[in-house]
Amino acid sequence: MTGPLLTGTGACRLDAAGRTVEAPGIMAPNVAASPIISVRDVGVLYNRGSRHRSLRDAVYRRSGGVRTDSFWAVDGVSFDVYPGEAIGVVGRNGQGKSTLLKLIAGVLLPDVGEVEVRGGVAPLIEITGGFVGDLTVRENIALTAGLHGMPKSVIAERFDEIVAFAETGAFLDAPYKHLSSGMKARVAFAVVSRLEEEVILVDEVLAVGDKRFRRKCYRRLEQLLEEGRTLFLVSHSERNLRRFCSRGLYMRNGALVLDGPLDDVLAAYAREDDDE
Amino acid sequence: MWSRRRALGLLVSRDLKVRYAGSWLGWVWTVLEPLLMAGAYWVVFTQIFSRSAGEEPYIVFLLAALLPWTWFNGGLSEAARALRTDGKLIRSTNVPRELWVLRVVLAKGVEFLFSLPVLALFAVVTGADVNWRIVLVLPATLLLATLLTGIGFLLAPLVVLVRDLERIVRIVLRLAFYASPVVYAVRDVPQAWEWLFTLNPLVGIFELFRAGFFPELLDPSRVALSVGVSVAMLVLGWAVFARLERTVLKEL
Numbered sequence: 205m206t207g208p209l210l211t212g213t214g215a216c217r218l219d220a221a222g223r224t225v226e227a228p229g230i231m232a233p234n235v236a237a238s239p240i241i242s243v244r245d246v247g248v249l250y251n252r253g254s255r256h257r258s259l260r261d262a263v264y265r266r267s268g269g270v271r272t273d274s275f276w277a278v279d280g281v282s283f284d285v286y287p288g289e290a291i292g293v294v295g296r297n298g299q300g301k302s303t304l305l306k307l308i309a310g311v312l313l314p315d316v317g318e319v320e321v322r323g324g325v326a327p328l329i330e331i332t333g334g335f336v337g338d339l340t341v342r343e344n345i346a347l348t349a350g351l352h353g354m355p356k357s358v359i360a361e362r363f364d365e366i367v368a369f370a371e372t373g374a375f376l377d378a379p380y381k382h383l384s385s386g387m388k389a390r391v392a393f394a395v396v397s398r399l400e401e402e403v404i405l406v407d408e409v410l411a412v413g414d415k416r417f418r419r420k421c422y423r424r425l426e427q428l429l430e431e432g433r434t435l436f437l438v439s440h441s442e443r444n445l446r447r448f449c450s451r452g453l454y455m456r457n458g459a460l461v462l463d464g465p466l467d468d469v470l471a472a473y474a475r476e477d478d479d480e
Numbered sequence: 481m482w483s484r485r486r487a488l489g490l491l492v493s494r495d496l497k498v499r500y501a502g503s504w505l506g507w508v509w510t511v512l513e514p515l516l517m518a519g520a521y522w523v524v525f526t527q528i529f530s531r532s533a534g535e536e537p538y539i540v541f542l543l544a545a546l547l548p549w550t551w552f553n554g555g556l557s558e559a560a561r562a563l564r565t566d567g568k569l570i571r572s573t574n575v576p577r578e579l580w581v582l583r584v585v586l587a588k589g590v591e592f593l594f595s596l597p598v599l600a601l602f603a604v605v606t607g608a609d610v611n612w613r614i615v616l617v618l619p620a621t622l623l624l625a626t627l628l629t630g631i632g633f634l635l636a637p638l639v640v641l642v643r644d645l646e647r648i649v650r651i652v653l654r655l656a657f658y659a660s661p662v663v664y665a666v667r668d669v670p671q672a673w674e675w676l677f678t679l680n681p682l683v684g685i686f687e688l689f690r691a692g693f694f695p696e697l698l699d700p701s702r703v704a705l706s707v708g709v710s711v712a713m714l715v716l717g718w719a720v721f722a723r724l725e726r727t728v729l730k731e732l
Contacts, residue, residue, distance in 0.1 A: 333569055
């Protein structure tokens with residue numbers, strides 16, 4: 205297991221290093237081009253109470269003072285991400301990791317602060333959500349790819365590739381709802397991972413499918429990284445984090461407590477467990 | 481939003497495909513429902529009651545308002561639920577959230593256009609007089625789309641936050657059918673009740689739809705009011721939508 209592990213991390217670092225050369229005007233050693241993602245003092249406030257309260261709060265949005273039964277799911281988070289970086293997000297359940305990813309995907313808006321993403325995003329978050337049970341697999345592939353912004357000609361060009369990757373050729377004209385849940389996830393991963401976007405967000409989706417397909421997904425991710433894409437990976441698997449990522453973000457109680465090399469972040473995260 | 485019009489096109493065609501996937505009669509259903517309702521009203525109001533309201537030929541008079549009403553009714557009840565029913569998709573794809581409402585309005589609008597030949601057919605069969613004002617169907621369609629989009633923008637986020645609103649919308653729509661001149665014309669209304677129609681934007685819209693057959697029903701001041709109310713609804717709806725978007729995304 206050490207073999208692929210080393211090459212994985214190596215590839216990321218090489219990429220970042222390769223780009224530093226192109227930006228002579230900037231002083232900081234790791235700052236290559238301008239950041240592809242900028243997150244500035246971002247906060248997301250959730251209500252613990254009833255849903256009717258959220259309406260009242262939205263209408264009478266108050267400037268100061270936070271209600272006692274509301275909490276910050278993401279609290280004062282700031283960081284920059286440069287093209288080609290591979291970032292692993294760690295933290296326990298409910299500490300704001302997925303919320304952070306949704307902010308970057310643009311499917312959630314921050315209550316305070318600013319999230320700026322200069323480039324397209326391929327979100328592998330709740331990937332099967334966009335599929336419609338009554339439509340065929342073929343129609344679903346075209347629909348989802350189109351919704352994520354893939355031009356029609358590109359969809360036609362990649363169609364066979366997507367189907368081959370998903371290994372569902374025999375079910376192309378069957379309603380999507382007839383597929384097994386594993387097959388559904390395969391189709392979804394095949395489509396979203398073929399998007400030509402610069403930023404890829406992965407939220408635990410790699411837990412789906414059988415071992416063989418999972419391996420295939422990992423290979424696909426590695427391939428995307430080698431092409432210079434920017435990766436955000438939320439995972440509880442230390443092995444996967446080490447395999448793909450060079451930089452880590454450690455989330456605790458909605459705050460970003462550590463942003464640094466993955467090894468340091470994993471060590472700090474391990475200490476949280478030891479503390480209790 | 482213009483740059484994402486392809487996403488809008490995809491969603492509209494998806495809506496239509498989903499509606500007709502696995503149904504035998506396909507879009508015949510689109511026509512059948514208003515047609516059956518028109519048939520029922522025709523029997524009730526010409527065969528059972530002696531009718532004192534509406535114009536001749538009554539079936540043309542009915543359909544000219546009933547077809548747009550079907551669009552308004554179906555569009556509004558679906559637009560109100562638009563954000564709620566597509567929650568999963570909205571959570572996973574970053575398209576402008578307004579598209580989810582617009583796509584309902586447009587998909588229902590396409591069905592409405594498909595149903596217009598039925599009106600033409602009955603106009604020919606009954607030998608109804610047609611005049612140049614039939615072209616007013618175009619601005620009427622635009623006006624109804626504006627009104628529908630405005631109310632849709634207003635209701636869709638509110639329904640996510642206040643579930644009860646969905647039922648209220650259904651009840652209000654049923655009442656609105658009788659409060660709007662579909663089975664009758666405004667000039668049939670006794671003076672004591674006329675106030676009920678002064679602010680109803682559907683009055684002017686239906687008069688525009690009927691103007692090609694019944695020009696004497698057209699009242700410019702009521703049309704002007706419809707334009708005003710529709711545009712105001714769109715502005716208000718858009719503002720509310722923008723204000724609630726952030727909150728709604730968390731609740732999906």
